[in-house]
Amino acid sequence: xxxxxxxxxxxxxxxxxxxxxxxxxxxxxxxxxxxxxxxxxxxxxxxxxxxxxxxxxxxxxxxxxxxxxxxxxxxxxxxxxxxxxxxxxxxxxxxxxxxxxxxxxxxxxxxxxxxxxxxxxxxxxxxxxxxxxxxxxxxxxxxxxxxxxxxxxxxxxxxxx
Amino acid sequence: xxxxxxxxxxxxxxxxxxxxxxxxxxxxxxxxxxxxxxxxxxxxxxxxxxxxxxxxxxxxxxxxxxxxxxxxxxxxxxxxxxxxxxxxxxxxxxxxxxxxxxxxxxxxxxxxxxxxxxxxxxxxxxxxxxxxxxxxxxxxxxxxxxxxxxxxxxxxxxxxxxxxxxxxxxxxxxxxxxxxxxxxxxxxxxxxxxxxxxxxxxxxxxxxxxxxxxxxxxxxxxxxxxxxxxxxxxxxxxxxxx
Numbered sequence: 363x364x365x366x367x368x369x370x371x372x373x374x375x376x377x378x379x380x381x382x383x384x385x386x387x388x389x390x391x392x393x394x395x396x397x398x399x400x401x402x403x404x405x406x407x408x409x410x411x412x413x414x415x416x417x418x419x420x421x422x423x424x425x426x427x428x429x430x431x432x433x434x435x436x437x438x439x440x441x442x443x444x445x446x447x448x449x450x451x452x453x454x455x456x457x458x459x460x461x462x463x464x465x466x467x468x469x470x471x472x473x474x475x476x477x478x479x480x481x482x483x484x485x486x487x488x489x490x491x492x493x494x495x496x497x498x499x500x501x502x503x504x505x506x507x508x509x510x511x512x513x514x515x516x517x518x519x520x521x522x523x
Numbered sequence: 524x525x526x527x528x529x530x531x532x533x534x535x536x537x538x539x540x541x542x543x544x545x546x547x548x549x550x551x552x553x554x555x556x557x558x559x560x561x562x563x564x565x566x567x568x569x570x571x572x573x574x575x576x577x578x579x580x581x582x583x584x585x586x587x588x589x590x591x592x593x594x595x596x597x598x599x600x601x602x603x604x605x606x607x608x609x610x611x612x613x614x615x616x617x618x619x620x621x622x623x624x625x626x627x628x629x630x631x632x633x634x635x636x637x638x639x640x641x642x643x644x645x646x647x648x649x650x651x652x653x654x655x656x657x658x659x660x661x662x663x664x665x666x667x668x669x670x671x672x673x674x675x676x677x678x679x680x681x682x683x684x685x686x687x688x689x690x691x692x693x694x695x696x697x698x699x700x701x702x703x704x705x706x707x708x709x710x711x712x713x714x715x716x717x718x719x720x721x722x723x724x725x726x727x728x729x730x731x732x733x734x735x736x737x738x739x740x741x742x743x744x745x746x747x748x749x750x751x752x753x754x755x756x757x758x759x760x761x762x763x764x765x
Contacts, residue, residue, distance in 0.1 A: 449701075451543075
């Protein structure tokens with residue numbers, strides 16, 4: 363296993379792997395979160411990250427590559443915090459299917475990423491906007507609004523339980 | 524770019540009103556009788572509805588529990604092949620099976636849809652019969668079968684079936700591991716620490732899988748599949764210990 367692991371350490375992907383390190387301190391720091399601990403993932407941190415990328419000429423090159431992208435993705439990836447909240451609210455054998463319903467969205471998003479990539483190649487240049495910017499718009503707004511809607515659905519279920 | 528950021532921040536601000544807190548602190552969200560009901564049923568189930576304060580001392584104490592790292596290791600072992608499939612399915616389809624770029628992009632979607640349905644179905648079964656381990660082992664076994672089919676079968680259609688099987692089964696594993704871990708933890712502070720330590724395995728797994736498919740191994744990537752299988756082997760030991 364070790365030899366296989368070492369064989370995978372190609373220089374070209376070192377930035378990608380280093381970017382995963384962002385996860386580790388971030389997760390530990392969030393040990394004390396409550397519901398407000400999830401909120402930074404929903405807007406300010408990804409937005410600041412994007413703002414930094416926008417001003418890329420003032421930043422080191424390495425920041426503007428995979429590391430920045432990965433940071434953005436992980437901060438947006440607030441389902442880690444939501445997983446914790448779901449496990450707090452439900453009994454032991456209610457957690458599984460509720461986590462599954464939540465993770466299904468993530469799995470299906472991965473699946474549609476290929477179709478989205480294909481669509482973006484067709485959208486490049488529409489309204490003077492690059493295709494990848496359309497992707498960022500959709501990635502940011504839709505999942506967060508869906509999450510807020512789910513909060514209301516949760517409320518209705520619990521009230522009538 | 525700045526306008527996009529403003530939209531995100533605006534939506535985020537509404538979250539301060541709409542996001543719910545822990546059950547015992549959800550005063551504005553639940554009526555007193557509803558809150559009492561929720562707390563009562565959680566206490567009847569696992570007895571930790573009341574949140575305990577998270578302090579540095581508690582975090583350090585929880586971090587000394589070796590079993591938390593077993594969950595982390597289980598998730599690491601699952602996300603290495605999981606991320607590999609996520610990152611490289613289009614590459615497998617294009618270089619390994621001979622599809623065009625457009626076809627490979629479009630053919631990426633069906634296995635993930637299948638994976639989502641399998642994940643939900645297995646979770647329903649797991650919750651209904653109150654079992655986690657056997658379902659987890661079942662998924663691990665079929666993932667290994669799917670990876671072998673993807674790696675060694677020559678027929679492109681059969682290899683694509685292998686992607687269905689491997690990817691469809693592996694996506695469930697991190698989720699059920701988190702659910703299994705949550706079932707075995709008492710107190711909110713430990714649950715928070717355990718969530719963090721478990722997902723550290725996810726981050727490290729991402730690091731490993733980030734450089735998974737070497738160009739020199741194209742188009743079969745057989746060594747890569749064997750590497751992923753390496754990560755399944757220790758799972759048997761960890762599951763036995765747990």
